[in-house]
Amino acid sequence: MSPAQPPAASEARCPAHPQKAVLGACTRCGTFFCEYDRETVDGKDYCDTCAEHPDVDYLEAFRLKYWGKRDAWTWLVGLGALFNLAVGAILLANELMNEDLGNTGLLLGMLSLVGGVVGVCFWVGMPFARLALCFVPIVSLIVSGFTSGAEAVGRGIWPIIITLSIYNNTRNKLFFKEEVSREALQKAWHLYHNNTVARAGFMxxxxxxxxxxxAPISLLCSIIGLMRVNPTATPPVGRKGQAIAGIVISSVSLVGWGAFFGATLLKILLR
Incomplete structure (x- = not known):
């Protein structure tokens, strides 16, 4: 009696769903999957279990990590809101005590209070505050232009640029629980998580x-960062260029400062 032959590839059945044919094997663990439990992440096929692993869908893990979490911009806006509330209260109290309601201090005090309230709402995470924060420096610029002249207009450009940067910041969008594209998540992940040792060494x-x-610290960080580079890993580890640049600049600094201290020490010894 001849031994049983293994089934052909087209006849192989999915272990989890025997009624379905196998479509392939998981890139991570090698488990066979069918159309029911196949997940594609960044062009690679995984079983449904591995697809949820943080090392596989690292962008989704990044999104969940910062979902609803305050970023540095949010805390900065919150501190600025407290300052605006204090300044607004002082200006209004001063105007009311002097009974000089026609003074521009009343308008500036009200504007500071409104800006402070918007900042508090932003810190709390109210959705409307993201867009409202962009209008605060614009209104302030208009008011300052009428009350203080052209010089105030020049100073008011920077707050507008900063608020627009906050509005477009991926981390800040995640705090407000807004959907972010994978391209934006990829850029944010690269900025905050991709080979941070190499980045630190470069800076x-x-x-x-x-x-x-x-110099020795930056050189060590750059060398470690270069050793970690692995573009084919999941998630990929990059910043090779920054690591090499960090090594070169650190070496130049080390040689330069070494020569300087060596020459200084030699002068002292020869006196």
């Missing part, structure tokens, strides 16, 4: 040009 290398004691 420290510039400081090392001014502060020599930072």
């Amino acid at each position: 420290l290398s510039f400081l090392a040009l001014l502060i020599g004691v930072l």
Whole structure:
């Protein structure tokens, strides 16, 4: 009696759904899947269990990590709101005590209070406050233009630029629980999570040009960051260029400061 032959690939059945044919194997664990439990993440096929793993869909894990969580901009706006409320209350109290309601201080006080209230709503996470915050510096610019002249207009441009940056910030959108595209998540993940050691080494290398004691630290961080680079990993580890640049700049700083201290020490010894 001849031994049983294994079923052909087209006849293989899914372990979880025997009535369905196998479509392929999970990229991560190798488990066979059918059309019911196949998940595609970044062009690769996974079983439904592995597709939920943070290392596989790292962008979704990034989104969930910061979903509803306050970012640095939110805290900065919250502190600014407290300052505006205090300034507005002082200006209004001063105007009421002096009974000079025609003074521009009354208008500026009301504007500060409104800006403070919008800032508090922004800190709390009220959806309307994201857009309302953009109008606060615009209204302030218009009022300042009438009360203080052209100089105030020049100073008022920067707050508008900052509020627009906050409005378009991916982390801030996640705090307000707004849907963000995978492209925006990819850019934010690269900024905040992709090979942070290499990034730190690159940034420290510039400081090392001014502060020599930072050169060994930046050099070590850049070397470690370069060793971690793996574009084919999941998630990918990049910043190879920054790591190499950090090594070069740190080495130049180390040699330069070493030569400077060496020459200084030699002069002292030869006196």
